[in-house]
Amino acid sequence: MxxxxxxxxxxxxxxxxxxxxxxxxxxxxxxxxxxxxxxxxxxxxxxxxxxxxxxxxxxxxxxxxxxxxxxxxxxxxxxxxxxxxxxxxxxxxxxxxxxxxxxxxxxxxxxxxxxxxxxxxxxxxxxxxxxxxxxxxxxxxxxxxxxxxxxxxxxxxxxxxxxxPGPDCWYVVVEPGVSVPTPAIFSAPDLTRDTRPVTIADFSSSLAVSGRQLSFGKNDLQDVAERLFPPVAEAVAWLGSYGEARMTGSGACVFCAFSGERDADQVLAQVPGKWKAWKAQSLGSHPMKSLLQINEL
Ligand code: C5P
Missing domain, CATH: 3.30.230.10 (Ribosomal Protein S5; domain 2)
Incomplete structure (x- = not known):
């Protein structure tokens, strides 16, 4: 080939x-x-x-x-x-x-x-x-x-x-229009670095009980990113009025989870024009696995 x-x-x-x-x-x-x-x-x-x-x-x-x-x-x-x-x-x-x-x-x-x-x-x-x-x-x-x-x-x-277990749901993701450099977040003096360790069982049982994707824990990088990049804070505040909104990674994108596509569509239709936003579905496995027809990547 x-x-x-x-x-x-x-x-x-x-x-x-x-x-x-x-x-x-x-x-x-x-x-x-x-x-x-x-x-x-x-x-x-x-x-x-x-x-x-x-x-x-x-x-x-x-x-x-x-x-x-x-x-x-x-x-x-x-x-x-x-x-x-x-x-x-x-x-x-x-x-x-x-x-x-x-x-x-x-x-x-x-x-x-x-x-x-x-x-x-x-x-x-x-x-x-x-x-x-x-x-x-x-x-x-x-x-x-x-x-x-x-x-x-x-x-x-x-x-x-x-x-x-890959949760089966829809997400609305908002791009706040800024690019966040990861090292700037990790090097911030006020970053929380001592969160109490959790177990995989803590996460799984929280998901099973609440059925909600974002009910567990938080993103420790979010406070610093919101302070250094105000558009991130603005997107969190806006999306937060529709459900639990959280930043991914070191930012900048912010997302919300929904069990149905229609709920995601309704929120997507409300996103202010200044932001790029889209919906996405959770993936059970990496699409390269089926493309290359392999069981283990
Ligand atoms: O590995 P990655 O490109 O994601 O990391 C970018 C920078 O973020 C690293 O150079 C490091 O300063 C910081 N970082 C970190 N701890 C991690 C991941 C990244 O301090 N676990």
Whole structure:
């Protein structure tokens, strides 16, 4: 096979996100439930006749050496060479980007995870899901989750994952029109870093009792993001009048959960024109699994 086209890179939402500590290297220890949703970037991959990894449409302001997709594919290419004693063919990647940067939806990490899955397949490199996760983790803490490919209770800096039942529901997501740089949130002096650890059973039983997605915990990054980026606070206040509204990741996007599509449609119709907003459904598993016809990514 020489190409893989129309590969989805779905977004994630953090149903809650707690900061429970900090590692010696400054990285924060988190607890979170990550949920995949059906709003995706779309990636196309073509093998090249040389060994170069090339992105056809570069992101303005992001040099190729910093591009997560390019970096992930180069790491996998090096891994391939260690195993097989030669480099695999280069790859040309084209990205149709709809997920905002600095949105807390994991778009950049999801693009990189989809690229790792696609290249592993095109090159027949044979890495297991865990081996791909090990390649991706140093590039971004969210990448292992996308390779895991289903709703997960996530701990550590993002590398310790356990499956949770994927809640079946609809979300309305508001993009407040700002891009939030993750390091600015994590480095804020007033960030809560000592939330009491919870267990996966605490989350599951809360969901079973209330039936509500966002009744458990909170997003510890939200107060800081709202203070530093007032449009985030404005979106939380607006969406909060329709239900429990929460920020995802380090922001900027804010979301609300609904059991039915009609409820989501009604709220969506009210969103002020200054914000981009959309509805999305929870995904049971990563669409690359069925595309590549594999049981384990
Ligand atoms: O890994 P990712 O690209 O998501 O992280 C961006 C930055 O956010 C890191 O360089 C670090 O400063 C901060 N971060 C952190 N603890 C995490 C994840 C990210 O301190 N668990």
């Amino acid at each position: 020489r190409s893989l086209h129309h590969c989805p890179a779905p977004a994630k939402l953090n149903l809650f996100l707690h900061v429970v500590g900090r590692r010696a290297d400054g990285y924060h220890l988190l607890q979170s439930v990550f949920q995949l949703i059906d709003r995706s970037d779309t990636l196309h991959f073509d093998l090249r006749d040389d060994e170069r990894i090339v992105r056809t449409n570069e992101v303005p302001g992001v040099p190729e050496e910093q591009d997560l997709i390019v970096r992930a594919l180069r790491l996998l290419q090096a891994q391939y060479r260690r195993r097989h004693g030669r480099l695999p063919p280069g790859i040309e990647v084209t990205v149709e980007k709809i997920l905002p940067m600095g949105g807390g939806l994991g778009g950049g990490s999801s693009d990189a995870a989809t690229a790792l899955m696609a290249a592993n397949h095109l090159w027949q490199a044979g890495l297991t899901q865990q081996e791909l996760m090990d390649v991706g983790l140093p590039l971004g803490a969210d990448i292992p989750f996308f390779l895991f490919g289903q709703a997960a209770f996530v701990e550590g800096v993002g590398e310790a994952l356990q499956p949770v």
